[in-house]
Amino acid sequence: MVDITMGGNTSRGRRASGLAAALTILILGGCAKSRSELDQYIAEVQARPAGPVDPLPVMKNFETFLYAAHAYRDPFAPIDSSDERESAGQAIVTGGPKPNPDRRKEDLERFPLDTLDMVGTLTAAENALFGLIKDPEGVVHRVLPNNYLGLNDGRILGIYEDRIELVELVPSSGGWEEQETSIALEDK
Numbered sequence: 001m002v003d004i005t006m007g008g009n010t011s012r013g014r015r016a017s018g019l020a021a022a023l024t025i026l027i028l029g030g031c032a033k034s035r036s037e038l039d040q041y042i043a044e045v046q047a048r049p050a051g052p053v054d055p056l057p058v059m060k061n062f063e064t065f066l067y068a069a070h071a072y073r074d075p076f077a078p079i080d081s082s083d084e085r086e087s088a089g090q091a092i093v094t095g096g097p098k099p100n101p102d103r104r105k106e107d108l109e110r111f112p113l114d115t116l117d118m119v120g121t122l123t124a125a126e127n128a129l130f131g132l133i134k135d136p137e138g139v140v141h142r143v144l145p146n147n148y149l150g151l152n153d154g155r156i157l158g159i160y161e162d163r164i165e166l167v168e169l170v171p172s173s174g175g176w177e178e179q180e181t182s183i184a185l186e187d188k
Contacts, residue, residue: 013137070133089110098176099153111135115150118183129161133183154181161185 039107073079108116114138121140122130130144143149147156152168157180159165165182 096175097169097178103148106140107151108133108135108143108147109151109153111150111170113152113154113181113183116149116183118185120185121159121161126170129159131156131164152179 051127097100117134118131119140124130124134128144133141133143133149135141143156143159145156145158147168148154149156150168151169154166154168157165157167160183163182165180168179168181169176170176170179
């Protein structure tokens, strides 16, 4: 209990303590009455007869399916393209050009070739002619012959004042095919 003393008068503090105790007893006494009402309600609910139980839902019969695809390729196994081409009757090309999967990709290989623009050239002290390519993000890159750009392993063959010529590797039936193309200087 809290002892409330004001100005050194302890009789007032005792009276306040007694009042707080009486109030607590009164509040707890009110809870006892509601408890008996609760017990009465519980007894009433338990005395009620049980209602009917809903019947179980009717189970649908599903048509059985026999899996007969054991002769096909496992969909989770890596694809062996030579097996597929042989089964499709296509010739397997072992020679010829093909992309180098171990080559480190250059920055301009992130963009499709038609989104790259030639904006000019730059001559270095050693008479090397650099091409200036602007990517879709607005960044201008300096390129030389044998640099790569575009999504199809496009390798720069030559840089001229009005164009950049390159060769791309495009997929063809049974292998890869070289396709020459160019990027012309932007007219602005």
